[in-house]
Amino acid sequence: MKTIVRTALAASIALALTACHNDSKTTTPDPDPIPVVPTELDISGGAVKGVLALATVNVYAASDTEKTTVLATAQTDASGDYTVKVVDDTGAAITGAFIVEVVADTDTTMICDATLCGEITFGNPIATDTLLGLTLSTVAYSDGSAIDADVNSLTTMATDSILASASIAGSPLDLATITAEDFLAIQEDASEIVGAVLGVDLSETNLFSLNIVDASNTSEVSTEDETLATLTLINASLSSLEVADGSSLADEINEYLAAVEEVTVAILADPEADLGSGDTAAALATINETQAQIADEIDAIAAEIVADTGIAIPVAEVPTELDEDALGDIVGDIIDGTGGTGGTGGEG
Amino acid sequence: MSFQGYSGLINTPTATLFDEGKFYFQYGNQVETRDGYRNGDNYNFGVGLWEYVEVSGRLAEYQDTDGGNGLTDLSANIKIGIPFIPKDWFSLAVGMQDVGGAANFFDAKYAVASKNLFEDINISLGMGQSDSNQGRLDGVFAGIAWQPYQWVKLSAEYDAADTQLGLHLSSPKSWLSSGIQLTTDILISSTNEELKDDFYYGLGLTIPLDVNDTNNSSLYRENNISMDDIKPTDANRSGVVERLQVQELLAKEGFESIKIGEADQNTVYLELENHVYNRNQIDGLGVVLGILSKHIQQNYSHFKLVLKEREVPILVVKGNLAEYDGFLRDNQPLKLDISTDTFASQRRDTTADLQDSNSIWFKPRLTFWPGLVTRVGTEFGVFDASVALISHLEVPLWPGAAVTAQHTKQIAETKDFEDGEYFADDKQTTGLKEYSFHQTFSLPYSVKNMSSVGRYRETWDYYSNEVRWQSYGGSHKVNLFAARYENQETPEREYYDGCNILFPACWKEPEATERDVVIAKYLYYNAHFDASAEVQVGQYWQQDKGVVVKLERMFGDVTLNLTYKDTKVDNEEANQFVGLGFSIPLTPRKDYNNKYFQVRGKPKWRYSVNTLVGKDHNRLTPGSGDTTQRFYNLDSAFYNNNRLSSAYIYDNADRLKEAYYHAR
CATH class of the missing domain: 2.40.160.40 (monomeric porin ompg)
Structure with missing residues (x-):
């Protein structure tokens, strides 16, 4: 049928063109082509592990899960803030989902937002060499308008979950064509997964929209929102990870984030996977080891902030180990319909 | 009826059952x-x-x-x-x-x-x-x-x-x-x-249920003497005059494509199409036979009647005119030779001057009926519905050929069918849903074949073929239906509500872009019980394979049915359903019809509710055993919704009389 329709259409167009040709012996020159105005999209935000100053910011299409084509690049300022401009020379509207990646390079500095970052104390800058290679990311969606996209370790975990899901062979998740509505849904679903990893209930939270601040800026830490305050301290606590010989803080944080991604990939593929055995055993061990440090450190940071501001911080208790069952339960309900009886009338 | 639903007193049953029908x-x-x-x-x-x-x-x-x-x-x-x-x-x-x-x-x-x-x-x-x-x-x-x-x-x-x-x-x-x-x-x-x-x-x-109840048909004769019962006074009318008079009466009655002539010296030959008594062809048959027997009384002793649809013969009725008049007048037993083996039954040399009154060609026929999708007894409420008006257009082109189109106009829905609500995906939407070309022809041994090509369910191109055989008496029927559907749009993957969509398991299986439907049906009609049993086996729309059994009890033009489905998609668990349904005519016994177009309702509008059985849950699992049957098919367009047979007509003989005297 499609072929018939196409053939008929092609024939009618051909006839129409022939008719035009016969009817007119002269041709009208094309008017001057309208100059193409490139379109631009501004993406701005802040990079906060502690404040990441002078780090490289790269933007990719979200469908480019291997991050092979940089669409635009910029650098964070001394406050960790950035603005990057994506340009399309064809003049087409720039819409869809994007990855924003912040990479610590040779001149990047970071404020220590944990009680002790190696030998650096709370609120002081960390040396560049221990940060080199630290990579944080986020995803954001634009309908053509400028967007905000803050980057921190939590958005990184959630972004990794989204990209991992999209990278699974045969995945139905298509980040190239995803709608704004579905994009919001996957941000929330990724938040829920990160919450399950950390042991914090994020079932009603989109952590991409949270204002995670540098905890060393003590007055900025929320004193009212327990979830926001807890996540801010968790983000900060990663700066206190123990650094093994021959390693760096960047390596430790990257290793933890990679472990979270590995476990997430396994659980996405099989919600009932036994994470403690096989390929994921080492990743789970890394997560649990880090989780124990996080659980201790957030209390320590909270105490540091209270000592500084005199105001109590509402902090949720964070478990010292990942709850595998809770992580698997995040899948939710695979139910097609509801109790009752279907009826149809007037068919056939 | 007791408060418990069964026949009885208050909460207890008695041995007295509900009245039949x-x-x-x-x-x-x-x-x-x-x-x-x-x-x-x-x-x-x-x-x-x-x-x-x-x-x-x-x-x-x-x-x-x-x-x-x-x-x-x-x-x-x-x-x-x-x-x-x-x-x-x-x-x-x-x-x-x-x-x-x-x-x-x-x-x-x-x-x-x-x-x-x-x-x-x-x-x-x-x-x-x-x-x-x-x-x-x-x-x-x-x-x-x-x-x-x-x-x-x-x-x-x-x-x-x-x-x-x-x-x-x-x-x-x-x-x-x-x-x-x-x-x-x-x-x-x-x-x-x-x-x-x-x-x-x-x-x-x-x-x-049977509003056309014909149990009191013996009273018709006494109570309904019409002008037709009065014998013509002109004693020596020729055969041509008699035939002309019959043709005029039939044309006035609204019958179409009328051809009348002689089969032999003693037998008047008549062929026509009935598109006015659409609720049930037996009404049209009763009117035609009545007019024949009342107005052909001098030159012929017998008749041969060929009923057609789109110029394809569907029923041949032969009999003695005096005997049929006796059946009408004096409650004599019905004696007709009725056959659906119509291959080569049409005469090609009927008297030329009496041909083709009320042509059917290119005359659009519009059929309207309500489309209803419902959810009954869910946790959201007793009854939810999405209501639409369905319009069906049919234009006959040449013998056996027709083009059809079907449009749905969404009208109303309950809250749970509104956008964003739980049943939103199943609500009916406005749009042109189907258009098709059909070619039907007769084969020997009471076999008919319909080939179709077109668009189905908005985005699916299809071609299909249906073959139908019916036994001489009409008690046994076999249909073989095969179709290939190709989706012209790539459907979006859907996911389960309340599921984390980063998990691939939360996404429903991708809808196949090509579907083959192959179904064999056997139907047994028992005139004594006025009921039929149908067994279907094959591969259905959802690509589920299995069996569907349907029992149908007729009460005139109203039917009640009980359905059992047991089908299974490969690599998934089987689903069994039981369903209870009914059908009612949504059109008058005699439809509106003029020279240029026709408007009518649906002769057999079906509604049924189905529930899952054999599971520890009864989640809605729609779509099993979907035969993809279209409104225009062999059973409905050429076989009076499976009510065109000697067995059915004999079992409803009183309705022939009732139609002649009452339905016009």
């Missing part, structure tokens, strides 16, 4: 829950399928104690009378309550005997086994009813746990047309504490 409906406020009786909305409906079989159902909504919407429950009951027991001895019946389904809390099995005393008293004694927490029907139960007048009855019962006293009122049959009766049932008193606390009642309707 009558539909009973009752709204009551007594509902039974696991925790006891309480005030709620209770919808009971039942029907006497045959003299000894009744089925009934109940849809109950348990209101929360705070007055909010509560759970709903849909259940079915069956009761079977024991035949061969002399009526003056006693009646005996066995029954089951809350048959099938996943969550059956009121299962009951019982046997009950009833006997009439002194004409107006009926006593019942029974034994039951029940899961009812109230103990109802769990042991020996008994009842007595006193009916001093046709419209009032007092009853008392012991239901194996409690004793009730009730009052039953019904309107006399003569009050309302078509035999409809109104009923009221009132619980006067009960020993049950919960039933003491409130006023419990039921309001009901009893409706005869």
Whole structure:
């Protein structure tokens, strides 16, 4: 049928063109082509592990899960803030989902937002060499308008979950064509997964929209929102990870984030996977080891902030180990319909 | 009808069944829950399928104690009378309550005997086994009813746990047309504490299903003498004059594509199409045969009638004109030779001057009917629906060929079908859903073939072929249907609500872009029971494979059906469904028809509810056993919705008379 329709259409167009040709012996020159105005999209935000100053910011299409084509690049300022401009020379509207990646390079500095970052104390800058290679990311969606996209370790975990899901062979998740509505849904679903990893209930939270601040800026830490305050301290606590010989803080944080991604990939593929055995055993061990440090450190940071501001911080208790069952339960309900009886009338 | 849905007194059954061919409906406020009786909305409906079989159902909504919407429950009951027991001895019946389904809390099995005393008293004694927490029907139960007048009855019962006293009122049959009766049932008193606390009642309707009931056809002759019955006075009319007169009468009646001539010296030959009596072709047949027998009385002794559809012969009727007149006038037995083996039945050399009155070609026929998608007894409510107006256009092109198109206009929906709500994906939407070209032709041995090509369900191109065979008498029928559907749009992957969509497991399987549907159907029609049984096997729309069994009981143009489906998609678990449905005609017996177009309703509008069985849940699992049958198909367009056969016509012989005298 499609072929018939196409053939008929092609024939009618051909006839129409022939008719035009016969009817007119002269041709009208094309008017001057309208100059193409490139379109631009501004993406701005802040990079906060502690404040990441002078780090490289790269933007990719979200469908480019291997991050092979940089669409635009910029650098964070001394406050960790950035603005990057994506340009399309064809003049087409720039819409869809994007990855924003912040990479610590040779001149990047970071404020220590944990009680002790190696030998650096709370609120002081960390040396560049221990940060080199630290990579944080986020995803954001634009309908053509400028967007905000803050980057921190939590958005990184959630972004990794989204990209991992999209990278699974045969995945139905298509980040190239995803709608704004579905994009919001996957941000929330990724938040829920990160919450399950950390042991914090994020079932009603989109952590991409949270204002995670540098905890060393003590007055900025929320004193009212327990979830926001807890996540801010968790983000900060990663700066206190123990650094093994021959390693760096960047390596430790990257290793933890990679472990979270590995476990997430396994659980996405099989919600009932036994994470403690096989390929994921080492990743789970890394997560649990880090989780124990996080659980201790957030209390320590909270105490540091209270000592500084005199105001109590509402902090949720964070478990010292990942709850595998809770992580698997995040899948939710695979139910097609509801109790009752279907009826149809007037068919056939 | 009792408050429990089955025929009986208040909460107990008797051995008296619902009248055959009558539909009973009752709204009551007594509902039974696991925790006891309480005030709620209770919808009971039942029907006497045959003299000894009744089925009934109940849809109950348990209101929360705070007055909010509560759970709903849909259940079915069956009761079977024991035949061969002399009526003056006693009646005996066995029954089951809350048959099938996943969550059956009121299962009951019982046997009950009833006997009439002194004409107006009926006593019942029974034994039951029940899961009812109230103990109802769990042991020996008994009842007595006193009916001093046709419209009032007092009853008392012991239901194996409690004793009730009730009052039953019904309107006399003569009050309302078509035999409809109104009923009221009132619980006067009960020993049950919960039933003491409130006023419990039921309001009901009893409706005869066969509104064209022809049981009194012997009266037609006496009461309906028409001009047609008066013999022509001009004694020596020629054959041509007689044929011309018949042709004019038939054309005036609205029949189309009329050709009349001689089959031989003694036999008048007539072929025509009936598009005016669309509810049931038997009405058209009755009118044509009546006109023939009344107006061809001098030059021919026999007739041969060929009924056609789109110039394809569908029925050949041969007989003696005087004998048929005797059938009409004097209740003589019907003697016709009726066959659907119509291959080469048309004459090619009929008298030329009497041909082709009322041409059918390029005349658009519009059919309208309501489209209904419903959800019954869900946790969202008793009843949700999406309502649409469906329009179907058919234009005949040449013998056996037609183009059709079908449009849906969304009209209304309940809240749960609105966008963003739970059933939103299943609501009907406005748009052109189908367009097709069909070519049908006859083959020897009562075989017909229809080939179709076009668009189906908005985005699917298709081609299909259907072959249908029917036995000589029409009791046996076989259809073979094969179709290939190709989706012209790549459908979006859908995911389960409430599921984390980063998990691939949360996404439904991608919809296949190509589907093959191959179905074989066998139908057996039993004229004695006025019922048919159909078995379908094959691969259906959802690519599920399995069997569908359907029993259908006819009451004139109304049918009730029971369906069982057992189908399975590869690598998924099988689903079994039972369904209860009905069909009614949504068009007058004689449709509107003029020279240029026709507007009509659907002759057989179906509605059914289906529920999953054999599982520990009853989630909605729509789509199983979908045959992709279109409105325009061999059964509906060429076989009078499976009612075109010698067996059916003989079983409904009185309707031939009734149609001639009443339907015009």
